Amino acid sequence: MNYVxxxxxxxxxxxxxxxxxxxxxxxxxxxxxLVDVHKxxxxxxxxxxxxxSFEVDVHGKGEECEVLIAGDCYKFTLVNEQRKAMLRxxxxxxxxxxxxxxxxPGKVVKLLVREGEEVKTDQGVIVVEAMxxxxxxxxxxxxxxxxxxxxxxxxxxxxxxxxxxx
Amino acid sequence: xxxxILIANRGEIAVRVERACREMGIRSVAVFSEVDxxxxxxxxxxxxxxxxxxxxxxxxxxIDKIIDVARKSGAEAIHPGYGFLAENPGFxxxxxKEKIKLIGPSAYAMRTMGSKxxxxxxVQAAGVPVVPGTVDAISSEEEVFRVAKEIxxxxxxxxxxxxxxxGLRLVREEGELRSSLRMAKSEAxxxxxxxxxxxxxxxxxxxxxxxxILGDRHGNYVHLFERECSIQRRHQKVIEESPxxxxxxxxxxxxxxxxxxxxxxxKYEGAGTCEFLVDKDRNFFFLEMNTRLQVxxxxxxxxxxxxxxxxxxxxxxxxELSIRQEDVRQIGHAIECRVYAEDPDRNFFPCPGLITSLxxxxxxxxxxxxxxxxxxxxxxxxxxxISKLVAWGxxxxxxxxxxxxxxxxxVITGVKTTIPFHIRVMNNRHxxxxxxxxxxxDKVFFKEEGERTLEHGDxxxxxxxxxxxxxxxxxxxxxxxxxxxxxxxxxxxxTRPGMRRHG
Numbered sequence: 001m002n003y004v005x006x007x008x009x010x011x012x013x014x015x016x017x018x019x020x021x022x023x024x025x026x027x028x029x030x031x032x033x034l035v036d037v038h039k040x041x042x043x044x045x046x047x048x049x050x051x052x053s054f055e056v057d058v059h060g061k062g063e064e065c066e067v068l069i070a071g072d073c074y075k076f077t078l079v080n081e082q083r084k085a086m087l088r089x090x091x092x093x094x095x096x097x098x099x100x101x102x103x104x105p106g107k108v109v110k111l112l113v114r115e116g117e118e119v120k121t122d123q124g125v126i127v128v129e130a131m132x133x134x135x136x137x138x139x140x141x142x143x144x145x146x147x148x149x150x151x152x153x154x155x156x157x158x159x160x161x162x163x164x165x166x
Numbered sequence: 167x168x169x170x171i172l173i174a175n176r177g178e179i180a181v182r183v184e185r186a187c188r189e190m191g192i193r194s195v196a197v198f199s200e201v202d203x204x205x206x207x208x209x210x211x212x213x214x215x216x217x218x219x220x221x222x223x224x225x226x227x228x229i230d231k232i233i234d235v236a237r238k239s240g241a242e243a244i245h246p247g248y249g250f251l252a253e254n255p256g257f258x259x260x261x262x263k264e265k266i267k268l269i270g271p272s273a274y275a276m277r278t279m280g281s282k283x284x285x286x287x288x289v290q291a292a293g294v295p296v297v298p299g300t301v302d303a304i305s306s307e308e309e310v311f312r313v314a315k316e317i318x319x320x321x322x323x324x325x326x327x328x329x330x331x332x333g334l335r336l337v338r339e340e341g342e343l344r345s346s347l348r349m350a351k352s353e354a355x356x357x358x359x360x361x362x363x364x365x366x367x368x369x370x371x372x373x374x375x376x377x378x379i380l381g382d383r384h385g386n387y388v389h390l391f392e393r394e395c396s397i398q399r400r401h402q403k404v405i406e407e408s409p410x411x412x413x414x415x416x417x418x419x420x421x422x423x424x425x426x427x428x429x430x431x432x433k434y435e436g437a438g439t440c441e442f443l444v445d446k447d448r449n450f451f452f453l454e455m456n457t458r459l460q461v462x463x464x465x466x467x468x469x470x471x472x473x474x475x476x477x478x479x480x481x482x483x484x485x486e487l488s489i490r491q492e493d494v495r496q497i498g499h500a501i502e503c504r505v506y507a508e509d510p511d512r513n514f515f516p517c518p519g520l521i522t523s524l525x526x527x528x529x530x531x532x533x534x535x536x537x538x539x540x541x542x543x544x545x546x547x548x549x550x551x552i553s554k555l556v557a558w559g560x561x562x563x564x565x566x567x568x569x570x571x572x573x574x575x576x577v578i579t580g581v582k583t584t585i586p587f588h589i590r591v592m593n594n595r596h597x598x599x600x601x602x603x604x605x606x607x608d609k610v611f612f613k614e615e616g617e618r619t620l621e622h623g624d625x626x627x628x629x630x631x632x633x634x635x636x637x638x639x640x641x642x643x644x645x646x647x648x649x650x651x652x653x654x655x656x657x658x659x660x661t662r663p664g665m666r667r668h669g
Contacts, residue, residue, distance in 0.1 A: 040195035042579035071589025074626035
């Protein structure tokens with residue numbers, strides 16, 4: 001199976017071929033890597049790269065990957081090549097919109113923007129309090145605040161839609 | 167000795183006190199809120215009592231409820247842990263009135279040391295060095311100018327009612343003083359409803375070093391040397407160690423003596439900590455006294471072999487200190503990392519949630535003071551601390567190597583934790599050299615981290631790709647079982663002994 005990985009700005013081609021029980025040849029930009037990969041604990045994988053042993057904690061939803069190895073966090077996207085082709089053909093439906101959602105249950109302390117206001121990438125838009133800490137949430141894109149779904153003082157669940165930037 | 171002790175706390179510190187109780191043959195009484203029925207501190211106690219709703223102000227902070235449980239259960243003493251009611255003189259007074267022994271100092275000592283200005287006046291009178299500045303709020307602008315010039319720039323303006331960095335202004339030169347004063351006053355007014363400020367010499371590149379003391383009601387005092395707590399993130403300690411690399415033997419003896427003097431003036435009873443700021447010329451200044459057990463007490467226990475919680479209990483029961491100053495030795499080096507349910511790769515966002523799997527580190531010289539277990543859901547209502555991992559080594563280099571080893575063994579899934587952050591600090595060259603101050607994490611470490619290149623990108627991509635491949639295969643098989651079989655035939659599995667099928 002073929003995938004496209006995006007690390008920073010750069011795309012890499014990734015191929016996965018199963019060659020035995022839990023053994024794979026993974027090709028990254030033409031270079032082959034033989035690995036033995038076992039899921040050992042929840043999101044944790046034991047990887048033998050050749051004979052070198054790694055413990056790898058893999059997170060992320062959909063294309064977004066977040067991988068922890070020895071305390072280092074690797075963030076990238078990975079998408080099935082066929083799916084990527086389909087997405088491209090399907091047009092720009094998802095492009096240019098970014099929902100700011102609450103990453104944890106908490107209380108909306110302050111709205112930092114109003115509907116219709118222009119915001120920049122990484123600009124703080126809302127403050128949510130959880131576990132005695134105030135956390136400023138940021139916009140992932142540059143755009144205009146299309147809609148605000150919550151009021152100050154409101155208690156929100158994890159994953160609750162807070163506001164939409166377009 | 168007490169037969170029964172109530173622990174007015176939750177989480178890892180409640181478990182820590184329960185462990186001491188069990189080892190001493192004392193029955194422990196836990197209290198818990200509605201969300202904590204499954205919590206470890208309930209499971210590790212001999213008795214447990216429900217005290218109300220999740221919000222601390224309706225349960226763990228309600229003095230009447232705690233006293234009521236103590237009465238009902240027949241507990242003779244209360245250990246407050248840290249946080250919650252631990253430094254509340256009102257609670258201490260109530261215990262005194264109810265004739266229930268609070269394991270800690272008197273309400274008087276707590277009140278004196280709890281007020282920054284009162285503590286400063288009190289210890290200064292006992293000859294303890296404090297940061298130069300005024301003790302009381304300054305009334306007029308002229309006086310601010312006079313004092314600032316007298317102690318020399320840079321100076322710090324601080325709100326008398328302060329806390330949390332509000333009403334705090336650094337002034338580097340005289341020209342900035344007037345406008346800074348105006349801002350500090352207006353900030354203090356809006357944050358605390360009180361615009362009075364005082365002025366202090368600003369210590370540049372300070373290190374935070376504290377002395378652990380123990381005192382009994384018979385007038386015996388010992389200090390258990392220092393802890394270095396300069397590794398802080400936004401003024402919160404995250405890594406502590408003992409000994410400190412900057413403290414010389416002479417300085418250690420002097421600081422210890424001063425800490426005991428400070429304790430003696432308030433007839434301090436129990437375990438306490440004097441916090442000092444140390445400037446780059448190794449001058450030390452009293453900052454404040456914490457009138458409770460500290461989060462970071464295990465590092466001292468590891469290098470001295472003294473069980474501080476047991477000493478607290480013995481002292482509260484009226485016994486004399488079991489150790490004299492000349493018996494206390496500082497052996498080897500210990501480091502503590504506070505493991506929080508926070509995501510270090512998303513600006514330390516709190517991550518409450520279910521711990522889906524857990525592997526605790528072990529082996530030589532490793533101690534894990536934890537408040538969780540696999541299957542426990544970390545509630546959103548309290549501090550997101552999971553555990554304190556402590557490593558001991560014969561010297562600092564071994565302690566760092568051991569801590570790094572233990573951190574990489576520590577696996578917690580389901581919630582993000584600060585373990586990765588701690589590994590990165592253990593690898594940082596400045597940390598390894600002992601070259602840091604209280605601003606190190608916020609000003610130096612994160613910048614250096616941003617510039618670092620990562621080593622195992624290939625392994626990361628490979629594992630993520632294999633995971634995606636397997637997820638897709640499972641999906642395909644679910645949709646179309648006939649076509650989705652594995653390319654490796656079942657026949658081959660049985661002919662390959664020793665190969666386990668991956669689940």
